[in-house]
Amino acid sequence: MSLVETDDVEGGEILSLHQRILSDIREKILSGAWAPGHRIPFEHELTAQYNCSRMTVNKALSQLAKAGLIERRRRSGSFVRQPQSQAAVLELHDIRIEVEALGLPYRYERLERVKRRSGAEDRALLGLSASGAVLALEGLHFAGERPFALEQRLINLSAVAEAAEEEFLDIAPGPWLIGRVPWSEAEHRIRAMAADEAIADALDIDPGAPCLVVERRTWSAEHPVTHVRFIYPAESHTLVARFTPSQG
Amino acid sequence: MSLVETDDVEGGEILSLHQRILSDIREKILSGAWAPGHRIPFEHELTAQYNCSRMTVNKALSQLAKAGLIERRRRSGSFVRQPQSQAAVLELHDIRIEVEALGLPYRYERLERVKRRSGAEDRALLGLSASGAVLALEGLHFAGERPFALEQRLINLSAVAEAAEEEFLDIAPGPWLIGRVPWSEAEHRIRAMAADEAIADALDIDPGAPCLVVERRTWSAEHPVTHVRFIYPAESHTLVARFTPSQG
DNA sequence: ATGATGATTATGTATATACATATTGGAACG
DNA sequence: CGTTCCAATATGTATATACATAATCATCAT
Structure with missing residues (x-):
């Protein structure tokens, strides 16, 4: 067993040993x-x-274990893991960025803003147990002249008191919140839905037309922060998620 | 600076130093x-x-850097990273498992099976440049007596030759492929769509009813393996994705 | 002022070593 | 025959050390 055991002649890149083993x-x-x-x-x-x-x-194997590719068992060794749970990294961009990526001018317009004590439905959406003040917002994201998405949002004012002072007339609540509240967890639900009268009217599409609905609940350190529902006309929107099993 | 500098008195769990720093x-x-x-x-x-x-x-900080929470710069130090790109881990389960989780009996039924040379559309869906043999499959996933999802699939036979011998009469192609072809990458597209006549007929819903469409392209070592389109009636299906910024 | 040079500094990677801990297989014992 | 206990083994975690590499800063010569 010489010092140059593994053929380090071959092709090209300069990899650290760590990365080569990986x-x-x-x-x-x-x-x-x-x-x-x-x-x-x-x-x-x-x-x-x-x-x-x-x-x-050890460092390389620990990393593979953390990435879920292998499983390590003391005294027994390390084993290639079963099937690969099919998980994909779904990127949910800021709508402004999405719209601008299309080369269209972006604009946000508030439709409604109501401050109220949370009702049963509000609490269910936010995942709150006790009642408290919430801010309910509705607004439209435009791509050029056409509505791009309808946003319906609840903000838990006991978690984000400053939001009560903000009008959100032409600032979308999403970017506003991101700058202020560090979120630790989020849950997304994605589904299809037929547009009802109100939605069809807001989005300028036919009632009954299919829409993509993305709902997101966000927590910061166990406290529910916000619930938001984005409604996109089916034609305008596709979510794309790309997945590679391991992450170097 | 004594040996017991950081207050290791307080609360509870037994954490390794590594984990505590993290x-x-x-x-x-x-x-x-x-x-x-x-x-x-x-x-x-x-x-x-x-x-x-x-x-x-160093090990802890390297891990945080890999998780994307911090950025490390030589000679300058380590810095908390900007916004948090909003990415979510989307789990795409096996349909059988989804159905059985609902407590309903699962069944797969083949509707169509055609072997042909790839046309332009096939190549576009699979991401193939050259022409070659493909297998086009259509099948229905049932939850109890009701159709749960319609599956339209293309398999690249130059990548998976054995698939040409398989009938897929009551075996869904998904699980069959997973056991045989190790995939290295996948791309998902998620959108809403109105059911056309054929889809409405297969799924036993009204034409024009909204559907959730999940399309997946899979590669194995640069070679396109399969393209599949799952069409779910809007009522029957919601995708759920949960996200926590860092991973222990 | 401007530009080249070298020292300093923080991170990157790797080694050898040590001891802890969980698990397995087998030996000893009732 | 079954149970208990111990030794062997593979991984888990941590240390001290060494040298490489990249970025920055101060210095000095032009």
């Missing part, structure tokens, strides 16, 4: 050469194979 | 105490604060 193993797993359930070499074997210390191998 | 810093960032752009303490300062080695601090 990508080697990832490739074996993703190519199927090592099927789910396969026991990958022990740390001490990889140590010999790559002629490096156990710490380096 | 969660301390995460909390500071997520709570907003350290705003975006804030320079977090140097490694040697944290080393002193937690009374541990630089390696331990």
